[in-house]
């Protein structure tokens with residue numbers, strides 16, 4: 001063993017004064033000009049195989065003492081070289097990392113500080129690319145870690161802070177020797193995949209950077225962790241879910257299966273769930289059963305009734321729901337727009353009666369619904385369900401299904417007749433025209 005040690009010393013100190021590191025072309029030297037002190041120079045460079053660190057001390061024409069540091073080929077280490085008219089007063093070379101800081105009579109880096117570390121203001125794309133240095137404060141160490149974006153961060157840090165990066169970064173190093181943070185301490189990788197604990201509740205987790213993940217939510221869910229149910233069109237709007245055709249899949253409150261919803265994402269800020277749409281006589285609303293009215297019927301892209309059960313689920317929580325009724329008369333064209341009435345409080349009760357709750361309103365159509373407030377939904381088929389206040393059945397008399405009272409100020413589910421004719425069994429809204437058959441009708445809801 002003593003023999004081996006002797007050989008090692010021989011390697012380090014023989015070979016014409018070149019040490020082992022220098023032969024490998026790896027000495028890291030200060031590089032900079034016009035510094036008031038060499039230890040102020042904030043940049044370093046790895047010098048070539050036959051180079052040393054050099055420091056020149058010179059006096060400027062105005063009489064200031066300045067320093068210039070760089071790598072110098074060993075054969076030039078005797079000569080001085082700074083740009084004229086500066087006058088060189090000291091020129092020295094040395095062969096250890098950062099050694100130029102203590103040449104020409106300088107005391108080097110202060111003793112009462114932390115180590116000199118690589119420190120780059122901007123995140124680096126790879127290890128070993130930072131060439132700026134800083135003198136750390138006492139109690140600080142040199143640190144390297146990979147941030148959420150996969151970029152390398154190098155600099156001074158308290159030991160405690162730095163230790164914590166060891167647990168969270170895929171690649172980190174904490175050390176207190178000079179410039180020891182040029183790369184990660186690969187033996188200390190304690191990388192935990194950001195997706196390991198399944199942070200996405202209803203969706204796929206995609207690793208994004210070293211600590212970040214992105215959740216790709218299953219249909220019906222939204223939110224950063226896919227933990228929010230898309231319960232209606234308002235939620236789809238809030239969670240930035242888009243669908244060019246306006247048809248969305250949602251998990252209605254309490255549901256485990258998806259329901260197609262037709263959403264109006266434009267009118268008055270959007271987020272409206274359409275519960276009734278009638279634009280033609282194509283769908284028979286009269287001869288539908290009470291079950292059909294409960295569960296819904298029609299084509300969600302055209303004429304449809306979303307169903308009283310669904311309306312109940314949509315409006316059965318502590319939030320207040322708005323109802324927007326949109327109506328067109330026979331005379332309505334693109335030029336003379338749709339009439340509307342906005343109710344600030346709307347809900348549908350549970351079965352069997354599915355009582356209507358509707359509050360005050362405003363709009364261009366006029367109110368023809370608040371008179372129906374509190375009434376159940378009367379139907380004709382297969383047997384009459386009579387919840388109105390008339391001694392006989394309004395549903396039979398009107399040949400329709402609606403929240404009749406005694407009997408109707410409106411009936412948007414009654415028969416689709418030739419628009420403009422007057423017939424009290426027609427789809428009508430009396431405030432717009434007594435018993436006048438409408439051209440189209442739409443009802444939609446939104447939580448406030």
Ligand SMILES: *[C@@H]1O[C@H](CO)[C@@H](O)[C@H](O)[C@H]1NC(C)=O
Pocket residue numbers: 107108109110111
């Ligand atoms: C740092 O300490 C060394 C030896 O302990 C001493 O020679 C040197 O002058 C000190 N430098 C400063 C800047 O205090």
Ligand SMILES: *[C@@H]1O[C@H](CO)[C@@H](O)[C@H](O)[C@H]1NC(C)=O
Pocket residue numbers: 159160163
């Ligand atoms: C940081 O980690 C090192 C090595 O595990 C340990 O020796 C040191 O006490 C830790 N320092 C702090 C402040 O936690």
Ligand SMILES: *[C@@H]1O[C@H](CO)[C@@H](O)[C@H](O)[C@H]1NC(C)=O
Pocket residue numbers: 206208214
């Ligand atoms: C990664 O995150 C960024 C910023 O949050 C985001 O723009 C990007 O789409 C995400 N990448 C993937 C694959 O999700």
Ligand SMILES: *[C@@H]1O[C@H](CO)[C@@H](O)[C@H](O)[C@H]1NC(C)=O
Pocket residue numbers: 223238239240
């Ligand atoms: C939706 O997009 C807007 C605008 O881009 C953004 O401010 C908001 O945070 C997004 N909402 C969600 C839940 O992602």
Ligand SMILES: *[C@@H]1O[C@H](CO)[C@@H](O)[C@H](O)[C@H]1NC(C)=O
Pocket residue numbers: 253254312313316317
């Ligand atoms: C309606 O709300 C009540 C009270 O919160 C709840 O007990 C009931 O299950 C809800 N009905 C539906 C269909 O979600």
Ligand SMILES: *[C@@H]1O[C@H](CO)[C@@H](O)[C@H](O)[C@H]1NC(C)=O
Pocket residue numbers: 330331418419420421
């Ligand atoms: C409906 O409008 C058309 C075109 O404006 C008109 O010719 C027709 O008479 C109107 N029908 C009724 C019943 O008012």
Ligand SMILES: CC(=O)N[C@H]1CO[C@H](CO)[C@@H](O)[C@@H]1O
Pocket residue numbers: 163166174185187188
């Ligand atoms: C900060 C830290 O945990 N450093 C450790 C990195 O790995 C080496 C080798 O396993 C240890 O000696 C250090 O203590």
